Amino acid sequence: MNNHSHAPFAEEPPWITGNHGFASLTNLVCGLVERRAPAWWWGAFLLAGAIFTLGGLMTAYVISTGIGVWGMNSPVAWAFDITNFVFWVGIGHAGTLISAILYLFRQKWRSSLNRFAEAMTLFAVACAGLFVTIHLGRVWLFWYLIPAPSANQIYPNFRSALSWDFAAVATYATVSTMFWYYGLIPDFGSLRDRATGRMRRFVYGLLALGWRSSGRHWHNYESAYLMLAGLATPLVVSVHTIVSFDFATSVVPGWHSTIFPPYFVNGAIFSGLAMVITLIVPLRVLCGLTDLVTTRHLETMCKLILATSLLLSYGYMVELTNAWYSGNAYEQFVFTNRMAGPYAWCYWTMIACNVVLPQLFWMRWVRTTPWAMFSVAVCVNVGMWFERFVIVVTSLHRDYLPSSWGMFYPTWVDMGLLAGGFGLFATPFLLFIRFVPMVALSEVKAALPEANPHHTASPEAEPAPAPVPPVPADPTAGPCFGAMARFRGPEELTAAVVELRALGFQRIDTYSPFPIHGIEKALGLGRSKVPLFTLAGGIFGLSFAQWLQWYQSAIGYPLITGGKPINSTEAFVPIDFETMVLYAAFGSVGAMLLLNGLPRLYHPVFRGRSFARATDDGFFLTIEARDPKFDPRETPAQLAEAGGTEVEFLAH
Amino acid sequence: MPLVFTHEADRRLRRLVIGVVLSAALGLAGLYYYGPPEYTRVGYAPKQPVPFSHEQHTGRLGISCLYCHTGVEESSVAKIPPTQTCMNCHQTIKPDSPQLAVVRESFASGKPVPWVRVHQVPDYVFFDHSAHVRRGVGCVSCHGKVNEMPVVVHEKPLSMGWCLDCHRQPEACLRPPSEATNFAWQPPAGRSNSDYGRLLKDQSRIHPPEQCSGCHR
Numbered sequence A: 001m002n003n004h005s006h007a008p009f010a011e012e013p014p015w016i017t018g019n020h021g022f023a024s025l026t027n028l029v030c031g032l033v034e035r036r037a038p039a040w041w042w043g044a045f046l047l048a049g050a051i052f053t054l055g056g057l058m059t060a061y062v063i064s065t066g067i068g069v070w071g072m073n074s075p076v077a078w079a080f081d082i083t084n085f086v087f088w089v090g091i092g093h094a095g096t097l098i099s100a101i102l103y104l105f106r107q108k109w110r111s112s113l114n115r116f117a118e119a120m121t122l123f124a125v126a127c128a129g130l131f132v133t134i135h136l137g138r139v140w141l142f143w144y145l146i147p148a149p150s151a152n153q154i155y156p157n158f159r160s161a162l163s164w165d166f167a168a169v170a171t172y173a174t175v176s177t178m179f180w181y182y183g184l185i186p187d188f189g190s191l192r193d194r195a196t197g198r199m200r201r202f203v204y205g206l207l208a209l210g211w212r213s214s215g216r217h218w219h220n221y222e223s224a225y226l227m228l229a230g231l232a233t234p235l236v237v238s239v240h241t242i243v244s245f246d247f248a249t250s251v252v253p254g255w256h257s258t259i260f261p262p263y264f265v266n267g268a269i270f271s272g273l274a275m276v277i278t279l280i281v282p283l284r285v286l287c288g289l290t291d292l293v294t295t296r297h298l299e300t301m302c303k304l305i306l307a308t309s310l311l312l313s314y315g316y317m318v319e320l321t322n323a324w325y326s327g328n329a330y331e332q333f334v335f336t337n338r339m340a341g342p343y344a345w346c347y348w349t350m351i352a353c354n355v356v357l358p359q360l361f362w363m364r365w366v367r368t369t370p371w372a373m374f375s376v377a378v379c380v381n382v383g384m385w386f387e388r389f390v391i392v393v394t395s396l397h398r399d400y401l402p403s404s405w406g407m408f409y410p411t412w413v414d415m416g417l418l419a420g421g422f423g424l425f426a427t428p429f430l431l432f433i434r435f436v437p438m439v440a441l442s443e444v445k446a447a448l449p450e451a452n453p454h455h456t457a458s459p460e461a462e463p464a465p466a467p468v469p470p471v472p473a474d475p476t477a478g479p480c481f482g483a484m485a486r487f488r489g490p491e492e493l494t495a496a497v498v499e500l501r502a503l504g505f506q507r508i509d510t511y512s513p514f515p516i517h518g519i520e521k522a523l524g525l526g527r528s529k530v531p532l533f534t535l536a537g538g539i540f541g542l543s544f545a546q547w548l549q550w551y552q553s554a555i556g557y558p559l560i561t562g563g564k565p566i567n568s569t570e571a572f573v574p575i576d577f578e579t580m581v582l583y584a585a586f587g588s589v590g591a592m593l594l595l596n597g598l599p600r601l602y603h604p605v606f607r608g609r610s611f612a613r614a615t616d617d618g619f620f621l622t623i624e625a626r627d628p629k630f631d632p633r634e635t636p637a638q639l640a641e642a643g644g645t646e647v648e649f650l651a652h
Numbered sequence B: 001m002p003l004v005f006t007h008e009a010d011r012r013l014r015r016l017v018i019g020v021v022l023s024a025a026l027g028l029a030g031l032y033y034y035g036p037p038e039y040t041r042v043g044y045a046p047k048q049p050v051p052f053s054h055e056q057h058t059g060r061l062g063i064s065c066l067y068c069h070t071g072v073e074e075s076s077v078a079k080i081p082p083t084q085t086c087m088n089c090h091q092t093i094k095p096d097s098p099q100l101a102v103v104r105e106s107f108a109s110g111k112p113v114p115w116v117r118v119h120q121v122p123d124y125v126f127f128d129h130s131a132h133v134r135r136g137v138g139c140v141s142c143h144g145k146v147n148e149m150p151v152v153v154h155e156k157p158l159s160m161g162w163c164l165d166c167h168r169q170p171e172a173c174l175r176p177p178s179e180a181t182n183f184a185w186q187p188p189a190g191r192s193n194s195d196y197g198r199l200l201k202d203q204s205r206i207h208p209p210e211q212c213s214g215c216h217r
Helices: A022-034 A039-065 A080-091 A093-104 A108-112 A114-134 A139-145 A161-194 A198-208 A215-248 A260-286 A295-326 A329-340 A344-362 A364-368 A370-397 A412-435 A441-446 A490-502 A530-556 A569-596 A611-615 A635-641 B007-034 B054-060 B083-090 B098-109 B129-133 B139-143 B160-168 B193-204
Strands: A480-487 A508-511 A619-624 A645-651
Touching (some): A022 A412, A080 A114, A080 A215, A080 A260, A080 A412, A093 A108, A093 A114, A093 A260, A108 A295, A161 A441, A215 A260, A215 A508, A215 A530, A295 A344, A295 A370, A329 A344, A344 A364, A480 A490, A490 A508, A490 A635, A530 A569, A611 A619, B083 B098
């Protein structure tokens, strides 16, 4: 977040173009939600809704009839179901990559894209959840996966990669949802403060949990955000690693390979970035976001796609080399069969889309021309679907015994569900861009140069608001919360805090549309306590998972499976990790809410005449009446002297 | 700025949150109380077409279980007796009792008496009466004191966990196989049930299966 104007990277052009100020960004992003839905949105929504309905009918048909209506058979016991599951989980990796990993690497370009990519993640994981659930066949027995005591005294087998997978995907879905909603809280505040209708004000008000963007709020908020990013980074790597264990821990040739975890994680990021490009290229034009998502953003992502494509190609080569080098006839046969067998066309489609076409991104022209990169990204999506199909089906259809060889042909139900997955993805996504700010507003504002208190105010910054005479204290007006004043910008606000604290005021708080760098020091706030809660949550999660798995495997249902001892600590590590991350994330978010006293829907500061601007472009400061130095006659003048305008008293 | 919420909103929100948490806790407690077979099955005592009393026949008259349930030592099912078994006695004892009208009708027509089944394990459970009875698991262990029941009541839960309790520690339910149908059996003087059961377990080398395929094949 540190962007001193004299920093060596000052030459870097700004990521946001179009001379935007705080207010124009608010108008741009909130306007998308507040305006009537454009015609293209209705067209897209009806189409997506139709496909969603098709998917719903297919799901109902599969559940009521049984998965025999799919083309699966023996030996191809996994086909489109698991292909679609892995495909969608993979797509869901870009969101957390952009939100968390790039946050830790201080990549400023992420702030235009993270909200959107996080939403994409959620809906992709929901699709994955659908496919893996209906794949169970008898979905009403889904609860067998939950390690809760029951009259059966039977527990999940924690030594199985499938249990790890459930823990990983469930944790990922929960943490991604929290991360997404967490980022949305300040932006829901913006929507609440701008809303005109009663209904919108109420709904967005509830969703904002009473967020009042105070300096103390931001202090804990940023700390918990950093914790979440730190937790989500290993989580995103673990999820596809564990998905790859579904294959790699089996003894099927073509699956039983140690290259699988990195190869899967990389492939997931590759496909997720391609899906971001596929969606953002049309949407940035349709929604008028070209100032926020510039060609430079797209070019950066294209470079990432190119890098991950090269890593993926390396993975493909390692598979082939290892098969050759192992001297294992079965392993070698799988790969010759992939390249020249009945599904060779799938293999070569995969190679063309994932290895050959992304090489076009070496050319600057392709990286900077939206339609060209869109075409490549669509091909990558197709290629990645085929990759999963090739892994799942070609390994199974030629089993060890030629007598049990078979072929998989999709039925119309398979095809309908494949399409339905896209409907299930697109429908909530379209609702998301309609009702939720699709760009992380407070983060984009914080990335503007004028958000930095060390920034020398640019001449085109908007003029200071007209001075309004202070409201005199009214002794008959009941208990008073304190005095509020408005300031021109982050720099003035920080200076005022320093000045007022020098006068001896203690109970000062600031309100700004984004976290101001350094204001927590000016306010005298120590280190946030959030990380302690994160640590406590993590320790609890880890101990709980280890106890749960030990108790249920060694005491509750002691049963030897797979030749592993009943207390196999090594096999418990994946679920230990996932549960630790889950509870650490609960701890972080819970700590932010607890330390900030949220949800608190009503607060006296909301009585401020122009306080609605605090989530838009206004900078405010309050001094509470219970401050020992507070004096109803003196304090307004002191606030005005510190540079404050619109000084007023707030009733309780 | 116009106020969106007042003090009252926070009070309502707090009440709502407490309400949701309490209902979730209550719902979970209810699921655990009303969901398991301990609640859903135990106490099931359907009205039978004939008011047959096990208490009268077994308890007071002392007819052995095996007189009617002939399959219990040889096959997986205990068997519900045919009407002929009833008529063996009731042709001469109380031949005109109005309570036996259904039995006489069945005997005349050849159609069985439509008894209502009380104890039933799911289709995917392979339960074998003979394997249990011949190893010394008494009738009373799974069916309760039938000799004191005027109307048969489902006394035990027959849940999987309940089965496993005994499969893991069979000594508490073991008796000499010859005493399987004796409701009044007690271990020899000076020996506790589990102590004597352990002896029987070792003698007969009883190792009940705990793996899935023991009962689900």
